Amino acid sequence: MNRHDLHWNPVCRLDDIVPDTGVCALLDERHVAIFRVGDDELYAIDNVDPNARASVLSRGLVGNLGERIVVASPLYKHHFDLRSGECLEVPEHSVGTYAVRVEDDTVLVAI
Amino acid sequence: MKIVLIGHGMVGHKFLESLEACGLQAHVTVLCEEPRPAYDRVHLSEFFAGRSADDLSLVAPGFFDRPGRVLRLNERAVAIDRAARTVTGSSGEVFPYDKLVLATGSAPFVPAMEGSDRPDCFVYRTIEDLEAMQAAGRRSRSGVVIGGGLLGLECGKALRDMQLQTHVVEFAPRLMALQVDEGGGRMLRSHIEALGVSVHAQKHTLRIVDGHEARHRLEFADGSHLETDMVVFSAGIRPRDALAREAGLALGPRGGIAVDEQVRTSDPDILAIGECAAYEGMVYGLVAPGYDMARTAAAQLAGKDQRFRGADMSTKLKLMGVDVASIGEVHGRTEGARAFQFSDERKQVYKKIVVSACGKKLVGAVMVGDAAEYGTLLQTMLNGLDLPVAPEALILPASDGQARPALGVDALPDAAQICSCNDVSKGALCAAVRDGATTVAALKACTRAGTACGGCVPLVTQVMKAEMKKNGVAVNNHLCEHFAHSRQELFHLVKVEGIRSFDDLLARHGKGRGCDICKPVAASIFASCWNDFVLARDRAALQDSNDYFLGNIQKDGTYSVVPRMPAGEVTPDGLMAVAMVAKKYGLYTKITGGQRVDLFGARLEQLPAIWEELIAAGFESGHAYGKSLRTVKSCVGSTWCRYGVGDSVGLAIELENRYKGLRAPHKIKFGVSGCTRECAEAQGKDVGVIATERGWNLYVCGNGGMKPRHAELLAADLSKERLVALIDRFLMFYVRTADRLQRTSVWRENLEGGLDYLKAVVVDDSLGLGAELEADMQQLVDSYACEWKAAVEDPETRKRFRPFVNTDRPDPLVMFVPERRQIRPATAQERSPETETTA
Numbered sequence: 045m046n047r048h049d050l051h052w053n054p055v056c057r058l059d060d061i062v063p064d065t066g067v068c069a070l071l072d073e074r075h076v077a078i079f080r081v082g083d084d085e086l087y088a089i090d091n092v093d094p095n096a097r098a099s100v101l102s103r104g105l106v107g108n109l110g111e112r113i114v115v116a117s118p119l120y121k122h123h124f125d126l127r128s129g130e131c132l133e134v135p136e137h138s139v140g141t142y143a144v145r146v147e148d149d150t151v152l153v154a155i
Numbered sequence: 156m157k158i159v160l161i162g163h164g165m166v167g168h169k170f171l172e173s174l175e176a177c178g179l180q181a182h183v184t185v186l187c188e189e190p191r192p193a194y195d196r197v198h199l200s201e202f203f204a205g206r207s208a209d210d211l212s213l214v215a216p217g218f219f220d221r222p223g224r225v226l227r228l229n230e231r232a233v234a235i236d237r238a239a240r241t242v243t244g245s246s247g248e249v250f251p252y253d254k255l256v257l258a259t260g261s262a263p264f265v266p267a268m269e270g271s272d273r274p275d276c277f278v279y280r281t282i283e284d285l286e287a288m289q290a291a292g293r294r295s296r297s298g299v300v301i302g303g304g305l306l307g308l309e310c311g312k313a314l315r316d317m318q319l320q321t322h323v324v325e326f327a328p329r330l331m332a333l334q335v336d337e338g339g340g341r342m343l344r345s346h347i348e349a350l351g352v353s354v355h356a357q358k359h360t361l362r363i364v365d366g367h368e369a370r371h372r373l374e375f376a377d378g379s380h381l382e383t384d385m386v387v388f389s390a391g392i393r394p395r396d397a398l399a400r401e402a403g404l405a406l407g408p409r410g411g412i413a414v415d416e417q418v419r420t421s422d423p424d425i426l427a428i429g430e431c432a433a434y435e436g437m438v439y440g441l442v443a444p445g446y447d448m449a450r451t452a453a454a455q456l457a458g459k460d461q462r463f464r465g466a467d468m469s470t471k472l473k474l475m476g477v478d479v480a481s482i483g484e485v486h487g488r489t490e491g492a493r494a495f496q497f498s499d500e501r502k503q504v505y506k507k508i509v510v511s512a513c514g515k516k517l518v519g520a521v522m523v524g525d526a527a528e529y530g531t532l533l534q535t536m537l538n539g540l541d542l543p544v545a546p547e548a549l550i551l552p553a554s555d556g557q558a559r560p561a562l563g564v565d566a567l568p569d570a571a572q573i574c575s576c577n578d579v580s581k582g583a584l585c586a587a588v589r590d591g592a593t594t595v596a597a598l599k600a601c602t603r604a605g606t607a608c609g610g611c612v613p614l615v616t617q618v619m620k621a622e623m624k625k626n627g628v629a630v631n632n633h634l635c636e637h638f639a640h641s642r643q644e645l646f647h648l649v650k651v652e653g654i655r656s657f658d659d660l661l662a663r664h665g666k667g668r669g670c671d672i673c674k675p676v677a678a679s680i681f682a683s684c685w686n687d688f689v690l691a692r693d694r695a696a697l698q699d700s701n702d703y704f705l706g707n708i709q710k711d712g713t714y715s716v717v718p719r720m721p722a723g724e725v726t727p728d729g730l731m732a733v734a735m736v737a738k739k740y741g742l743y744t745k746i747t748g749g750q751r752v753d754l755f756g757a758r759l760e761q762l763p764a765i766w767e768e769l770i771a772a773g774f775e776s777g778h779a780y781g782k783s784l785r786t787v788k789s790c791v792g793s794t795w796c797r798y799g800v801g802d803s804v805g806l807a808i809e810l811e812n813r814y815k816g817l818r819a820p821h822k823i824k825f826g827v828s829g830c831t832r833e834c835a836e837a838q839g840k841d842v843g844v845i846a847t848e849r850g851w852n853l854y855v856c857g858n859g860g861m862k863p864r865h866a867e868l869l870a871a872d873l874s875k876e877r878l879v880a881l882i883d884r885f886l887m888f889y890v891r892t893a894d895r896l897q898r899t900s901v902w903r904e905n906l907e908g909g910l911d912y913l914k915a916v917v918v919d920d921s922l923g924l925g926a927e928l929e930a931d932m933q934q935l936v937d938s939y940a941c942e943w944k945a946a947v948e949d950p951e952t953r954k955r956f957r958p959f960v961n962t963d964r965p966d967p968l969v970m971f972v973p974e975r976r977q978i979r980p981a982t983a984q985e986r987s988p989e990t991e992t993t994a
Contacts, residue, residue: 118700
């Protein structure tokens with residue numbers, strides 16, 4: 045996909061995401077997990093945990109391991125880097141990432 | 156220097172690693188007859204338990220990429236020309252050498268008998284042997300191992316892992332006749348049989364012929380026979396010395412290539428190491444002496460003086476999950492030696508120590524079923540340490556409240572070899588600790604101690620802790636990278652400083668953003684101290700998925716719904732209400748192990764509506780999630796049962812209602828039985844109550860699950876008021892002091908002072924905390940509110956229960972298929988391709 049094909053999709057209001065938690069959006073049949081870390085940092089990765097094949101990553105606990113900002117999958121506790129999508133324990137099970145931004149209190153995700 | 160190494164097994168590879176450690180610049184060619192480089196033969200049976208050949212590999216990636224190293228796979232050495240100093244390989248290629256190292260290992264011994272070469276008869280040595288066994292296993296129902304020694308039992312495990320009906324046939328009257336004595340052999344046999352493996356001792360197999368019901372029939376000398384589909388020979392090993400013999404090298408009296416202290420053969424340019432070598436006539440069939448020889452050989456070639464002076468044959472293994480250890484001389488052959496034995500038929504533990512005539516030195520030891528003292532006893536023998544006055548205490552279980560007279564690691568000299576596989580001394584470990592290695596993982600990484608067989612890890616840990624203590628370093632019990640405190644310390648800080656938010660806790664005592672370890676711990680501590688609504692906006696982000704959605708997450712991302720049914724009592728109307736909900740939402744229904752009705756397959760968005768209906772029917776959250784009180788199981792007690800002496804149901808309901816929702820370091824379960832027949836299995840619970848003629852007996856710290864533990868009697872014949880007060884104190888004491896995810900059973904095992912101390916604190920109030928603990932519990936009881944009720948009534952919380960934030964469509968990845976007239980999650984194959992590929 046070319047850069048200019050990126051389409052910014054409005055997803056929800058910023059206030060719909062409790063700080064330090066995630067929500068899941070359905071965009072073009074993709075399950076995208078969007079995390080609000082602290083008050084204003086946003087990250088988006090695939091929501092399907094490849095280790096369990098269930099759409100659950102947005103329900104994981106958010107935190108940091110060293111320099112990495114991560115979510116721990118609620119099923120088997122694998123950690124995913126929110127910036128790169130890398131699965132720390134099983135790198136071959138890493139997930140995709142998406143660009144995300146806020147405009148007038150609306151959260152937008154590009155796919 | 157040109158070195159040729161024949162054989163790339165564990166010992167051969169250790170030689171290469173040792174060469175590198177010595178810094179010797181040499182050109183090394185390795186001839187390996189197997190199709191793959193060195194792998195861990197000691198853990199071969201794990202291949203059947205799912206480890207791959209790659210997992211077993213001993214060779215670091217890139218090891219042979221460096222200049223001066225050549226590995227020739229599938230190249231068997233067929234001849235040595237000592238005059239020309241060359242080795243000829245099976246490919247016909249000739250390899251010149253300055254120094255030759257023989258590490259040809261051993262071959263399995265197959266006893267002479269008719270039919271031993273029939274199809275589906277195997278030896279157990281290489282990965283190829285295992286692959287052939289695996290293929291045969293798929294078309295077999297039963298398997299026999301001939302040989303009940305170390306390797307034979309390992310092999311029995313492999314057959315059992317293939318789900319074959321497994322038999323072990325041993326010529327001697329008992330298993331592991333070389334290593335353990337008669338008592339140990341007996342205990343070992345009952346362990347092995349309990350695992351479903353049949354043991355046939357004192358059986359001499361004469362021939363293998365066609366079977367009637369299975370492929371083969373083993374005919375024994377006593378006239379009996381045994382039928383089986385496959386046979387594996389594991390009756391010992393023979394050194395592979397043919398190549399050396401043909402080259403004219405001297406052999407040991409019972410075979411093996413004769414070597415001296417410098418592991419040189421009769422030709423000084425040829426060395427031999429491992430199971431093909433015989434030192435003072437002895438062939439060592441263990442990996443540790445082989446490693447020692449490998450290090451000696453490398454040192455020799457590098458011009459250093461290191462000598463092999465024989466090896467101790469002590470071993471510790473886990474055979475089919477059973478600990479077996481043998482130290483020194485255990486058959487009572489030492490003159491004047493005296494033996495002490497301990498045997499516990501219930502726990503299936505057997506221990507014996509043999510002590511010298513003077514009573515001061517350890518001669519040998521056997522342990523079956525539990526080998527916790529292996530490291531200490533081995534060091535005591537190897538270093539000739541003096542035994543305590545009553546040496547039997549070394550193997551007797553420690554009685555409550557008393558520390559065992561440990562032979563502290565302080566007594567060991569710095570030279571004591573703690574890890575024999577990797578030759579790591581106590582001195583080296585202590586030095587590493589002083590350099591900052593303060594976890595077992597760090598010690599393993601920098602010294603390699605404990606990385607081979609792992610038998611020395613408990614002793615390594617002891618040495619580490621002792622050295623840390625000596626250096627004034629606190630043993631690390633930090634919760635995670637964000638908090639340099641234990642859970643117990645954090646609890647104290649939260650309570651004393653009145654901290655109510657994670658941000659506050661982090662700002663005062665932690666760093667970073669927190670993680671999936673410290674957040675739930677903080678949430679649990681806040682709940683135990685303040686009991687505020689767990690899903691309030693500033694606490695919601697701390698909750699694990701189960702607490703966040705007030706259900707137990709299942710493998711497909713759906714949740715379970717469990718309405719509380721205190722003590723398992725439920726009215727027909729209640730049952731009907733539950734059934735109506737289950738039917739309406741299409742949920743899978745099952746009675747749990749804890750006397751409740753579990754409803755599975757609830758989608759996130761259905762949870763609030765389901766709970767609204769259950770709450771309307773009079774139910775509340777069953778807390779079948781998170782770390783909290785689950786159920787209080789009960790029998791029907793004196794109300795209905797002709798034997799019951801107390802109202803177990805009435806009491807169980809009261810207790811369940813009192814402690815419901817209590818957040819703890821681990822989930823907690825109760826049981827109340829109406830009489831000593833114990834139909835509620837109360838002694839398998841964290842808190843167990845049993846009715847007596849005079850009141851109630853209180854048992855604590857029992858556990859079902861993976862590591863069962865019987866509960867212990869804390870106090871007897873209590874009135875109900877006293878009982879409740881003691882449970883209050885006990886639970887609150889546990890909640891305050893246990894580690895994260897520590898069950899009461901493990902907490903109890905680690906409690907210094909044991910049961911006596913627990914009794915002193917809880918029953919006799921020795922710390923004067925009784926009233927405070929009771930008051931804390933009463934505050935939690937008084938502030939209880941059903942979380943589900945709060946959740947469904949709060950629009951903000953309720954909004955979180957939706958699969959997608961931008962659409963009301965249900966999650967298409969959640970799919971069910973019918974089974975036995977209910978639903979179950981679809982398997983990956985059952986899902987349609989278009990929903991499988993969402994990305």
